[in-house]
Amino acid sequence: xxxxxxxxxxxxxxxxxxxxxxxxxxxxxxxxxxxxxxxxxxxxxxxxxxxxxxxxxxxxxxxxxxxxxxxxxxxxxxxxxxxxxxxxxxxxxxxxxxxxxxxxxxxxxxxxxxxxxxxxxxxxxxxxxxxxxxxxxxxxxxxxxxxxxxxxxxxxxxxxxxxxxxxxxxxxxxxxxxxxxxxxxxxxxxxxxxxxxxxxxxxxxxxxxxxxxxxxxx
Amino acid sequence: xxxxxxxxxxxxxxxxxxxxxxxxxxxxxxxxxxxxxxxxxxxxxxxxxxxxxxxxxxxxxxxxxxxxxxxxxxxxxxxxxxxxxxxxxxxxxxxxxxxxxxxxxxxxxxxxxxxxxxxxxxxxxxxxxxxxxxxxxxxxxxxxxxxxxxxxxxxxxxxxxxxxxxxxxxxxxxxxxxxxxxxxxxxxxxxxxxxxxxxxxxxxxxxxxxxxxxxxxx
Numbered sequence: 522x523x524x525x526x527x528x529x530x531x532x533x534x535x536x537x538x539x540x541x542x543x544x545x546x547x548x549x550x551x552x553x554x555x556x557x558x559x560x561x562x563x564x565x566x567x568x569x570x571x572x573x574x575x576x577x578x579x580x581x582x583x584x585x586x587x588x589x590x591x592x593x594x595x596x597x598x599x600x601x602x603x604x605x606x607x608x609x610x611x612x613x614x615x616x617x618x619x620x621x622x623x624x625x626x627x628x629x630x631x632x633x634x635x636x637x638x639x640x641x642x643x644x645x646x647x648x649x650x651x652x653x654x655x656x657x658x659x660x661x662x663x664x665x666x667x668x669x670x671x672x673x674x675x676x677x678x679x680x681x682x683x684x685x686x687x688x689x690x691x692x693x694x695x696x697x698x699x700x701x702x703x704x705x706x707x708x709x710x711x712x713x714x715x716x717x718x719x720x721x722x723x724x725x726x727x728x729x730x731x732x733x734x735x736x737x738x739x
Numbered sequence: 740x741x742x743x744x745x746x747x748x749x750x751x752x753x754x755x756x757x758x759x760x761x762x763x764x765x766x767x768x769x770x771x772x773x774x775x776x777x778x779x780x781x782x783x784x785x786x787x788x789x790x791x792x793x794x795x796x797x798x799x800x801x802x803x804x805x806x807x808x809x810x811x812x813x814x815x816x817x818x819x820x821x822x823x824x825x826x827x828x829x830x831x832x833x834x835x836x837x838x839x840x841x842x843x844x845x846x847x848x849x850x851x852x853x854x855x856x857x858x859x860x861x862x863x864x865x866x867x868x869x870x871x872x873x874x875x876x877x878x879x880x881x882x883x884x885x886x887x888x889x890x891x892x893x894x895x896x897x898x899x900x901x902x903x904x905x906x907x908x909x910x911x912x913x914x915x916x917x918x919x920x921x922x923x924x925x926x927x928x929x930x931x932x933x934x935x936x937x938x939x940x941x942x943x944x945x946x947x948x949x950x951x952x953x954x955x956x957x
Contacts, residue, residue, distance in 0.1 A: 584804065586800060590848045619847045620848070621888075622884065623845055626841045630840075630841055654889070659884065666840065666877065666880035669874065669877040671872070
């Protein structure tokens with residue numbers, strides 16, 4: 522019997538790979554994609570195209586309230602997106618305070634509403650240093666909260682929490698993920714910039730996996 | 740030195756009493772009030788009037804996304820609000836799945852953004868039976884998650900978690916709370932209906948405290 526599960530699908534590398542992975546494992550999936558006013562709207566469009574291709578229902582949730590609460594370089598067009606490596610202090614400008622808890626709790630509300638017992642998301646090892654709410658201890662704490670938030674249990678899982686982005690790409694290639702339908706760049710251009718912290722990390726992941734990124738860069 | 744704190748102020752009995760209480764204790768408060776498309780908009784207006792009277796800054800956060808995610812008797816005008824006691828099975832219709840986690844996480848994002856170290860909310864003992872996310876264990880789990888969601892610690896407190904609504908009213912009377920500026924009824928009428936589960940509970944609290952409710956009823 523297939524378990525009903527909700528997956529948070531951003532349209533990036535990690536969540537798209539996880540979508541293919543869980544589908545392979547036989548979960549009956551519904552994807553939740555957030556529109557939080559991000560500059561990189563293309564990732565939402567790519568998430569939709571992946572869902573259409575795999576015949577997976579998708580719910581787009583309006584989370585633009587984050588913009589109002591926590592203006593940052595990701596949602597405000599008057600701030601420049603920092604370039605360079607994720608290790609740089611400047612990348613902390615891209616942190617929307619408490620973003621993951623907000624998005625997880627919205628996805629959980631939706632999952633409970635459709636009686637899904639599982640909620641998956643694609644946090645991975647590389648996020649830990651920058652995003653406090655991507656650390657394993659935070660995921661454990663949220664898992665504990667989800668056990669208590671409703672009379673019916675909701676299980677939260679982040680299966681890639683201990684994988685590097687390079688490992689995720691390797692896994693995705695074995696699952697047949699079409700990475701030309703994933704978007705990573707934080708800028709809103711026609712092609713990926715290849716310079717922002719996010720592009721930098723993606724390109725490193727493909728180098729690690731020993732394959733070329735099928736995406737076009739400026 | 741005053742500690743900067745955010746309080747979730749619905750405009751109801753519990754949170755309004757807590758506002759007066761924390762102000763008395765010397766916290767430098769900012770109130771956060773949610774507009775989630777509730778029928779009882781009057782509670783938002785009353786929250787605003789209380790803030791104006793006490794000269795406390797108020798941030799109204801648009802949480803209408805809850806309406807989209809989890810239609811329930813509180814946000815949909817096509818469903819009747821159940822009447823009678825909170826113990827009734829029908830009152831479970833008023834539960835928006837995971838509502839408290841969504842609202843707490845939004846308030847936390849705002850609190851982190853303004854560098855407040857404390858987040859308070861007015862969950863109380865009477866909520867436990869109906870709302871899974873008002874149980875002490877849930878508050879503990881969220882407290883643990885808030886310790887981890889940001890590099891700067893955010894302390895979550897629900898000081899009334901073990902008080903009855905009657906005890907809260909007694910406390911509020913000693914603090915000089917103007918309960919004519921609080922709203923409880925789930926229906927959207929000019930006067931409180933006096934019949935819905937929420938009115939029923941409020942009237943019982945005033946009976947417990949041995950005073951008359953200053954609010955007008957139909």
